[in-house]
Amino acid sequence: MARSTSDPEVAELNAPEIAEDLEDLALSDDYALNPEFVEMVVDAADRGDIARLRELIAALHPADIADLMGFLSSAYREVLAPLLDTDTLADVLSELEGAVREDVLSQVTPEALAEAIGEMESDDAADVVDDLGDEVRGQVLAAMSDVDRASVEASLAYGEETAGRLMQREVVAAPQFWTVGQALDHVRGAGEDLPDLFFDIYVVDPLYKPLGAAQVSRLIKSRLDQPLSEIMEPVTEIPVDMDQEEVAYIFDKYHLISAPVVEAGGRLVGQITVDDIVGVIQEESQEDMLALAGVYDAEKGASIFGVTRSRFWWLLVNLGTAILASSVIGVFQGSIAKLAALAVLNPIAASMGGNAGTQTLTVAVRALATKELNAANLLATVWRETAVGLLNGVAFALVMGLVTLVWFHDPTMAVVAGLAMIINLFAAAVAGILLPLAMEKMGFDPAAATVVFLTTVTDCVGYFSFLGLATLLLLRH
Amino acid sequence: MARSTSDPEVAELNAPEIAEDLEDLALSDDYALNPEFVEMVVDAADRGDIARLRELIAALHPADIADLMGFLSSAYREVLAPLLDTDTLADVLSELEGAVREDVLSQVTPEALAEAIGEMESDDAADVVDDLGDEVRGQVLAAMSDVDRASVEASLAYGEETAGRLMQREVVAAPQFWTVGQALDHVRGAGEDLPDLFFDIYVVDPLYKPLGAAQVSRLIKSRLDQPLSEIMEPVTEIPVDMDQEEVAYIFDKYHLISAPVVEAGGRLVGQITVDDIVGVIQEESQEDMLALAGVYDAEKGASIFGVTRSRFWWLLVNLGTAILASSVIGVFQGSIAKLAALAVLNPIAASMGGNAGTQTLTVAVRALATKELNAANLLATVWRETAVGLLNGVAFALVMGLVTLVWFHDPTMAVVAGLAMIINLFAAAVAGILLPLAMEKMGFDPAAATVVFLTTVTDCVGYFSFLGLATLLLLRH
The missing domain is CATH 3.10.580.10 (CBS-domain)
Structure with a gap:
């Protein structure tokens, strides 16, 4: 008799091995979900093959099911969510966040949710209940046991992002x-x-x-x-x-x-x-990094319009500062009309100031977050950063002067470009270190929106120093 | 008899209370080292009051002694380091990093070091030995027990930043x-x-x-x-x-x-x-954040010249790209000579592209690091980011067109400014998502230096589209 997988005896013998194979297939070498596995899930869902879907899900750790939900569109999540048993649903919901979690929550019955929440640690349970809409929350809380409900309500009484929310109430x-x-x-x-x-x-x-x-x-x-x-x-x-x-x-x-x-x-x-x-550590350092770039929490798992809107406001503020900086150029429009070469060199000092200032700013934001920067070394740090700014200012003044000389064969213009570089890299260092310190002092997040202020300073100082010096030294006559 | 702290009996009675007070004084409310406490250490060291220094150190957790070392200059570290007992020295060395650790290591005898290293977990011990200069390392290893030496050498046989280095060999x-x-x-x-x-x-x-x-x-x-x-x-x-x-x-x-x-x-x-x-998590997410801003590891605890040199190279690359972008403006020098207003508006689309591209880039770098972005959702992500870029491009084209109309009373110039905005925000989105993906694909760190490529794209496209369209639509005659 030829071996065939349709032979029931052979199939049974191989069953544990096949399950094992699915597990191997689920993750790629770097422990991320395998794109081919996601394909298999999509195919099975398209065919309406529920038995196969159950088999595929069974091969995954809850953390990987959560990743899978993130990769799928809402229509596929709706097929998968009801297939999870109570324990798995509890684990998967604890792993999910943002818009994807809200979506999955809307696809499960209040009764199944109440059961799953009862299985969670008190901190995760509170988190999930907090994410529910008012109406569903009422239904879910009503369906929970008295003990579970009391525990969730006690957790929710603490503020978001506090120790009370983060803790589990179970201790020995x-x-x-x-x-x-x-x-x-x-x-x-x-x-x-x-x-x-x-x-x-x-x-x-x-x-x-x-x-x-x-x-x-x-x-x-x-x-x-x-x-x-x-x-x-x-x-x-x-x-x-x-x-x-x-x-x-x-x-x-x-x-x-x-x-x-x-x-x-x-x-x-x-x-x-x-x-x-x-x-929490992952979250907080991500927040700082994204805030420096002007990306906010609202964006997580949001639709294209949601993301567009979330980024629009940051860009609008940046447009305002770009126009402000351009108005500095506007003051010198007469000089540019006389000597168009100024418009060519004008952005360079400003751009260098923006980059140098961002270096200083990022170091300061990290040092504040890890408390390596405080009153004990404040003066030394400010001194170090401004000294670094001045030294690199002098170094790049020489480089830029030389480049200008070679490019435009005008020694005076080379001096102007060099001086503008020193002035702006110094201003960048001062702004890069003092802005986050001032934000922190005033009780604001030193990462949020500070870059906008910084580039306003470096653009305006960069344009003003270069065009101002050029007007003074090159166009006096 | 009047109560007096110089009365030996009273002083003895109060001793535990005084020690307690020092501990309270050491940390401020936010668990960071209190600047006043650092002042007290500096004062005691200036007076050469070793007994007082011992008392002050005794009030600190090793993690706080490590922080203290970071706040002090090398001369003060040299006074403090020999005062630490073997266990404390072991803990403090495990906490320290970079230039500060190297400095403290140079201030302790090889024998004291050998003893302290013997007290560490195998991962910390290997780390410290790795930081020693060749000569001192030989002396320290020679002074260690055979068992300790073998354990350290086994750990050092594994590559840096691998599981082998990170693990402790002690298991149950x-x-x-x-x-x-x-x-x-x-x-x-x-x-x-x-x-x-x-x-x-x-x-x-x-x-x-x-x-x-x-x-x-x-x-x-x-x-x-x-x-x-x-x-x-x-x-x-x-x-x-x-x-x-x-x-x-x-x-x-x-x-x-x-x-x-x-x-x-x-x-x-x-x-x-x-x-x-x-x-490790703190370290890796810091690395990404700092790399995006062009700040590198070499800088940790380095001198002013060290920091200046470390940042110089990044800024030099940026200068190169700024000059490249300026040469695009150079191509249109003739247009600017005819209409100086172009120089005023020219930086705006470029600046907006840089900001929008950085948003996209930062999101992509984080998603790659957390493996939320991979082959399974690659196309969807690229589509989403470019769609967001186009939508915000259209939104800001309208805003910018209006601003230009009010500012320069020239409808054609308003159209040029608007079109340049759409083109550059689209280019920024494409570059912001594809550049980190390409870096990752080629085996490079997607955070390192990617911003340089990005701003090169957004500056060049921004300048070229605005000045090119202006030359075409405004200056044809």
Whole structure:
């Protein structure tokens, strides 16, 4: 008998192997979702082959299903979403964000949503409920168990992007007079009531204030009769209203794995673990990078019109500053009419100032975010940046002077181009370091919109110094 | 008797309180080092008051001592470095980076260094040894114990920024036939030979290949007679030569706490924990952000001349492209001589193209780094970005046309300014999305130097379309 995959016995024997093959196929070598796999999903959906779709989804980790949702259009998401079981839906929803999540949320029944939310950790659950429209939110909350609903509502009571939102309410706590053995017995007895995964047992006083933390790995290395108070280590308490960026800074700085979250009176109300922080760090540094380029959150997963609108405003502000800078050129229109070569060289000092200023600005924004720049080294930093600006100004004045001489055979014009370069690279350095410091001082995000102010300064100073000096030195007669 | 702090009895009673006060004083509300505290250190060093310096240092976490080193000049570091005990020196060196670390390394004796390195985790130890000059490295390695030296040399054998460098060689492994109780007994017996902190026990086959991992928190929740194979979960194996950026991507995507590192044959050789990854994520996203602005690693902690030199090259490339763009204006010098107003409006479309292109570019660089952009959604993304470019092009053509009409009362010039805007915002979108994709495809970092190419395109197209159309439509006669 010839081997054939339609032979039921052979097919059965091969079944685990076939599943394995799908898993291999799902991801490319760099652990990103394989485009061919996405093709297979689209094909199966087009054919309406639900059994095949289930098989394909089963081969994916929830994080990859979330990626898949991002790659598909809404019509395909609508086919896939109802095929996810409760646990998978819970995991996938926790992974999704922005417009894609909102879309998937709209494709699941309130009852299925309520069940899935009940399976999530309290921070993820609150996040998802927060994303629901008012009407659906009411239906979902009504369909949830009392305990789940109370937990979600308690999380939502904390402000967005605070420690209270980020924390999970599930913690393991023990009184300080317990021994290692008592703590281990308690954990083994409590079983399912504990967090899925935890790294520390918090030692608390009778008022439930944290006194320290016993690392679980330390716990299992210790003698059973040793008191917890002997093996516990000091903890860094996170106030429940602390901004998540601040929480991430503390985790990164002190290499924390988990930290207790306390309310105003010092009572333990939850914990934050480092795996939540990884996401926050990614988010915050992305935000800075995108804000410097004038791209905002609103854009995530938005439609073409949404993205166009979101970018329009930043570009409109830039148009305003470009027109302002051009009006500086307008002042010297008479000079240009006499000597058109000025219009050719005019953009160079301005462009160099923009680039040099952006270097300084970006370094300052990063240093402020990582707190490497503060009052202790403020003057030294300002001095360093302006010195760098002046030195490069002199260097490029020589280069530019030489280029001008070769290009236009006019020594005076070469001097003008060189002087404009020194002036503008100095101005760029001063603006590049002082603008973000001033924004921070006034309580604004030093990354947002600062580039607009910077290029306004470098364009105006660049045009004014070059055309002004040219008018003075070349066109006096 | 009057209370006085010089009274020895009172002073002793207050001692713990005073130490506590110093700790409070050390950090400001935002957990950054307090500038006043840095002042106190400088004052004590100026007075040569070593006892006071020791007291001040004792109030600081090693991460804060590292920050302090960054704020101080080399002369002060030289006073502080020898005051650190072995454990603190080890922790501080692990925290430091770049030029500041090299400076501190040069201020400690090879013997003290050898001892401190012996206290570090293997990844940190290799990092520090790698930073030493050849001569000192020989002395330090000679002063180390055979075990420590072998461990450092094994780590250094792996390439920089690979999983092999990032991992610690210390792991807890157990055969699959063990029960929970046996694993716990083993850990309690091994005591000090185990890693300080661990989150998983890796279950291995007789060839030491990982079969799964039992989370420590799961372990202590389970019955003692349960086999490890029942509670273990699948692991994501990290090949020892994987790039650290890739490792960070996997940790972030699958929310890993720790992962086994395997060599080519699949044998377990170490583990990477999420606290190492937090640093990598910070580093990699900083690198992208700084690279987009033309700021490079070389600059970290460098002198004014070092920073000037590091930025010089980027600016020189930019000067080249600015001159190239200006030569486009040069082609139309005759047109400008006839109508100087062209020089006034000329920079606007170019500037808008630069800004719009940078938005697109930044979004593309982030999407590539987080693998949200790949072959599966390539065409859709390119289409979306060019559509956004065209839409905003039309919107700003209207705005710019109106502005030109009001400013120069010339309808034809308004049409020229509007058309140039559409053409350049479209070109900016195409360049902004295709340039990073092309860089990635050719194996280059899509963040590095791409902005230079982009602004070359937007400047040249901006100038050419505006001045070209003006010459054609306004100056035909």
